[in-house]
Amino acid sequence: MLEWDQLLNTDRQRESLGKSLPHRNEFDKDYERIIYSSSLRRLQDKAQVFPLQNNDFIRTRLTHSLEVASLGRSLAWNIGSWLIEEGIFENFYRAKELASLVEVSCLVHDLGNPPFGHYGEDIIRKWFENWFDKDSFIIAQERFGELNEQQKNDFMYFEGNSQAIRILSKLQFLNDPFGANFTYGTLATLMKYPWASNDENVIKKGKKKFGYFYAENDLFEKISEKVGIGKCRHPATFILEAADDIAYLTADIEDAVKKGVFNWEEEYLKIKEKFSDKYDSAFKNLEEYRQQAIKNKVPNKSLIDVQNFKVSIQGIMIFAVVECFKSNYDQIMSGSFKGDLLTHSSAKELADELRNLAFKYVYPNKEVLTLELVGDRVLSDLLSLFVEAVTNVNKLESSKTKHEKLVHIISENFRHIQRFSNEGKLEVDFSELTLYNRLLLVTDFISGMTDGYAVNLHQELLGIKLP
Structure with a gap:
């Protein structure tokens, strides 16, 4: 246990060197x-x-x-x-x-x-x-x-x-x-x-x-x-995962409605027909909000509607997850609970409906797919350039060759971290790095990039634009 x-x-x-306060x-x-x-x-x-x-x-x-x-x-x-x-x-x-x-x-x-x-x-x-x-x-x-x-x-x-x-x-x-x-x-x-x-x-x-x-x-x-976790998940991990699920299931749909990816009114009516009996109070409140929006002639009505929907649905899922944690507490603490809280909760069908909606409209959206393909080209090219560089440079005493120049572009902080030995001493030279640590140096650098920095660096290294 x-x-x-x-x-x-x-x-x-x-x-820790910091002082503790009550x-x-x-x-x-x-x-x-x-x-x-x-x-x-x-x-x-x-x-x-x-x-x-x-x-x-x-x-x-x-x-x-x-x-x-x-x-x-x-x-x-x-x-x-x-x-x-x-x-x-x-x-x-x-x-x-x-x-x-x-x-x-x-x-x-x-x-x-x-x-x-x-x-x-x-x-x-x-x-x-x-x-x-x-x-x-x-x-x-x-x-x-x-x-x-x-x-x-x-x-x-x-x-x-x-x-x-x-x-x-x-x-x-x-x-x-x-x-x-x-x-x-x-x-x-x-x-x-x-x-x-x-x-x-x-x-x-x-x-x-x-x-x-x-x-x-x-x-x-x-x-x-x-x-004391062994290979068991920490109980708080289940809470983290549920919060992540609740956030993206509702927010990804809201973002898609803002971008006009699909017609929210049509999809909302389908969801209402399917779940209004089970969540009667929530959908009654949502209808009041929708009528109020019409009465007040609010701009961007669909966006206001989906935001109200998001708040109500998050409340339903929060309650369901908490109850699921309570009812499965013994299994969670024994490490025998499998899966996630939202899937095992009373809100599973509702979560599945939102997930299916995102898979139908949001993730296959042309803009998302096109920019992911851009990302594929950018990251693949950067990996090719930097892995080739770190596997063809022995010492870093100069920056004359193409490969040496590329290694020097890698964040100095990441290169500095690789200089620490297992004992925490600053004594490892670049020439002594194993292949594993050289590859880690590349993934540390590339995975730490922002989307914009990756695109800009890619364009600069391929000569598409000047630094």
Whole structure:
């Protein structure tokens, strides 16, 4: 059985130097550490669904993350209050810790996503899968050492979630090799798939989802020991996932209506006919809002209608998720609960309806597909250029050759992180980097790019435009 005393673990890789205040727990400190970071700011130019938007209404990864954090905090407070009532949490402060833990985890849950949304992950996976079959990979292994199964899988199944762990524990560089130095409790919550890329969950069960890279093996062992999760999901992870689901299921549709992707009135009437009996009160309120909008002759009526719909439906799903957590609490704490809270909740059919609507109209939208194809070309070309560079440069004492110039373009912070040994000492020369670390250097750099930066750098390196 999982234990909350361990699950809410506040230890860090390096002991925190900040002073503790009565109202400010360690998960609040995590929030304050990351809210000012460049890693979080980059999310403002990473696509949620529609890439490279000039319209400031449409959501980016940053605005999506802020909304998920808000929903997650509400879910956690509801669940925390129930845990107090049940005598599982001893006081308000324990519930506050849970709410703070979920909020910060939600805020950073997409931190490791590459440019061009989830399609960016697919592009990276496909590129490496192809490259591992080429002669250039064989030559690179001869020069810099072979990759083991887990190392190869890290790239063939590249995961934004694993990259987020890497950013928070190493890449968000300040003074040492511990990154933002987040608590083990937060890192465990972020780890949606607490196993490695060569685990049987990936190889035998075909999930192709994993929680950490080979480079973070030791960190995972420490997290698992400190938080006591083993290969079980942290209970707060289920809350994070539900908040993410509720946010994107409603917001992606709202963004699509704003862009005129489909006729909201027609689809709303279908949803109303199907669910008005089950959610009578909610749809009565929605009808009142719709009539009020007509009476007041509001502009953009469809957008106002879908926004009211979003708020009502989110309320239904929040209630359903909280009840699902309560009714499945024992299974969640024993690590035997499978799937996600929303799918097992009373709002499953409603969630499925919204998901089907997005798959029908939003994700196949011509603009989305066209810009994803742009992303495919951009990321594939950048991977080809930089992987070729890091596998053809031994020392970095000069920047005379094309490959040396390209390696020098890679963020100095990322190159600096690779200089730390396993003991945390700054003593590794670029010439000593293994093939695995050279490839990590490239994926760290490219996955950290914003959509706009990736496009601009691609155009500059291909000579389409001047720097």
